[in-house]
Amino acid sequence: MQLASRFARGSFATRSERPLSNDEIRAVAPSIFAGAAHESRSARYTYIPTIDVLDGLRREGFAPFMACQTRVRDDGKRDHTKHMLRLRHADQITGKEANEIVLLNSHDGTSSYQMLAGMFRFVCQNGMVCGEVTSDIRVRHNGNIVGEVIEGAFKVLDSFESITHQREAMQGIALNPGEQSAFAHAALHLKYDEEEGAAPVTEQQLLAARRFEDRRDDMWGTFNRVQENLLKGGLRGRNRAGRPTTTRQVNGIDQSVKLNRALWILAEEMRKLKC
DSSP states (O other): OEEESOBTTTEEEEEESSOOOHHHHHHHOGGGGOSSOOTTSOTTOOOOOHHHHHHHHHHTTEEEEEEEEEOOSOGGGTTTSOEEEEEEETTSSOSSEEEEEEEEEOSSSSOOEEEEEEEEEGGGTEEEEESOGGGOEEEOSSSSHHHHHHHHHHHHHHHHHHHHHHHHHHHTOBOOHHHHHHHHHHHHHHHSOGGGOOOSSOHHHHHOOSSGGGOOOBHHHHHHHHHHHHHHOOOEEEOTTSOEEEOOOOOOHHHHHHHHHHHHHHHHHHHHHHO
């Protein structure tokens, strides 16, 4: 069953409770099936379509559950623009959270093949990006691309054990109201530039639970509430001119990955301080 057909403005996306078919992926992310690299690429650029890499990953037990691509103004780049797949391995599909490999690529020179560790939380249908930038796997567009990406995917798979430990540690750390507010305050500054004026919403709005399951005072619950409220938007506040506004969902691939990762690192650093 399809859960979402697109993210407005920044990118088009689809996510499903079962592995996506090629037709479902193509409907929102045609650049994954590009027949050739963008004309701006030189002869040194090794072109391997992302679908060939995906097929290789499928043979190794990985399946795509989410796909999207960046929305572009130049129609000439639509079939080559940056795209993202979120995949799960056969033994990583069940549970309250599912570990996901986030695969990024483009065929216009804006991105190498890049793999990140991610996590999908079923209760809020929300995807996270975990870990430090230094744990990224990057594969340039030359050489044995398919083989290197598959090898990288298994390296990310190996990192999930430590990420699970981090999550469980966060679940075991209680935060008082002041500590929760401090975390939300820092999170606001990750998204809104203080020099451009006050943020349109408050720390308490970021800490508000959208469902009963998230009304917890531990580090994991606090992180999840703040992450969902910042990324999904829909909060009513005041813009810099003092007029009523509603925060927007973070849709762009780069913006989503950057903010998601920054929030995870913020939570992990706070966890270390509390240990």
